Amino acid sequence: MKRRSWIQASFLLCTTVLTSCSRDQGQGDEILIGEYGSLTGTTATFGISTMNGIEMALDEVNQSGGLLGKTVRVIVEDDQGRPEEAQTVVTKLITRDRVVALLGEVASSRTLAAAPVAQQMGIPMVSPSSTNPAVTEVGDFIFRVCFIDPFQGLVMAKFAAQSLQLTDVAVLRDIKNDYSVGLADVFVENFRTLGGTIVADEGYSEGDTDFSAQLTSIRARRPQAIFVPGYYTEVGLIARQAKSLGIEVPLLGGDGWDSPSLVEIGGAALEGSYFSNHYSVDDPSPAIQKFVGDYRDRYGATPDALAGLGYDAAQILFDAIRRAGSADPTAIRDALAQTKDFAGVTGVTTLDENRNAVKPAVVLQVNDGKLVYVETINP
Numbered sequence: 001m002k003r004r005s006w007i008q009a010s011f012l013l014c015t016t017v018l019t020s021c022s023r024d025q026g027q028g029d030e031i032l033i034g035e036y037g038s039l040t041g042t043t044a045t046f047g048i049s050t051m052n053g054i055e056m057a058l059d060e061v062n063q064s065g066g067l068l069g070k071t072v073r074v075i076v077e078d079d080q081g082r083p084e085e086a087q088t089v090v091t092k093l094i095t096r097d098r099v100v101a102l103l104g105e106v107a108s109s110r111t112l113a114a115a116p117v118a119q120q121m122g123i124p125m126v127s128p129s130s131t132n133p134a135v136t137e138v139g140d141f142i143f144r145v146c147f148i149d150p151f152q153g154l155v156m157a158k159f160a161a162q163s164l165q166l167t168d169v170a171v172l173r174d175i176k177n178d179y180s181v182g183l184a185d186v187f188v189e190n191f192r193t194l195g196g197t198i199v200a201d202e203g204y205s206e207g208d209t210d211f212s213a214q215l216t217s218i219r220a221r222r223p224q225a226i227f228v229p230g231y232y233t234e235v236g237l238i239a240r241q242a243k244s245l246g247i248e249v250p251l252l253g254g255d256g257w258d259s260p261s262l263v264e265i266g267g268a269a270l271e272g273s274y275f276s277n278h279y280s281v282d283d284p285s286p287a288i289q290k291f292v293g294d295y296r297d298r299y300g301a302t303p304d305a306l307a308g309l310g311y312d313a314a315q316i317l318f319d320a321i322r323r324a325g326s327a328d329p330t331a332i333r334d335a336l337a338q339t340k341d342f343a344g345v346t347g348v349t350t351l352d353e354n355r356n357a358v359k360p361a362v363v364l365q366v367n368d369g370k371l372v373y374v375e376t377i378n379p
């Protein structure tokens with residue numbers, strides 16, 4: 001028994017060593033990168049927009065000769081928007097496809113499920129858009145290229161209290177979603193500090209379709225706005241049901257609203273609502289306008305923030321591989337940690353000692369079915 005487990009242990013050790021020895025040398029003339037995201041399910045536009053942005057960055061790098069004399073290939077896996085599936089596909093990308101780095105996920109709960117695998121196997125992971133603080137706390141192989149929720153929640157609390165001059169706000173949060181719970185907590189804390197009152201704090205779960213009980217009790221508390229830090233499918237349904245219950249106040253939210261489907265689902269019920277986001281397509285900066293134009297030509301759609309963040313995350317990873325001068329995962333990790341003043345479409349990225357980016361946020365308003373720029377808030 002003892003002997004057998006010793007043999008098993010040394011076999012494991014050998015395979016681990018072999019994997020790490022051959023990972024960067026055994027890929028021939030290609031550099032393999034893994035991408036995982038929700039290409040299906042209630043957050044499908046998150047994965048699809050991110051994939052489009054990554055694909056644009058990939059074509060650009062390969063058209064200019066690739067990296068380290070090799071072609072870059074991205075292997076994409078659909079996690080169907082499920083945390084367990086995210087963990088499964090990331091394990092597969094690392095052990096079977098032997099990728100040297102990972103891009104993903106969008107949703108914090110899914111990144112949190114998969115990141116421990118990457119950390120343990122020593123493969124760097126760059127999340128384009130997971131904003132929950134715990135994501136990069138998983139370890140030194142986990143990075144993100146976006147701002148975090150303590151900032152985003154403060155932005156929306158200030159916007160509610162100061163720009164809109166609101167005093168009474170209700171909260172409706174997704175209680176099974178790390179992002180939603182974390183962002184709701186930050187909003188509540190800051191809104192109270194700014195003198196506001198949270199008149200109701202209700203919960204739902206992703207996949208719910210009937211919100212009438214929560215909305216009825218919120219209505220009774222007469223809020224001036226409802227903060228709904230969820231994802232676009234539920235937010236759209238909540239907006240419609242709030243309207244049909246006679247609730248006329250605006251909804252407020254965070255980046256999870258960002259989707260071409262938001263207004264399709266919520267329709268006119270979302271008019272006048274506000275949410276924070278990572279960039280605005282109305283920004284006149286030449287870099288953003290070029291990206292928006294190229295993306296429209298290619299996909300026939302306006303790039304949402306996820307497309308921009310996917311593009312930037314891929315560019316930042318490619319830049320790190322170039323600077324590392326090697327496709328060794330640890331060398332890539334070390335180079336990623338040194339990312340400084342990288343100018344992308346979602347702003348300038350410098351990764352701090354906690355592997356987070358510090359970037360401005362924008363507030364957008366739903367106006368005539370479009371997302372209209374309201375203001376930029378600097379960190």
Ligand code: PHE
Pocket residue numbers: 046106107108109129130131132179255256257258305306
């Ligand atoms: N920030 C969200 C999360 O952490 C994901 C998201 C980012 C969704 C940007 C839409 C746009 O879960």
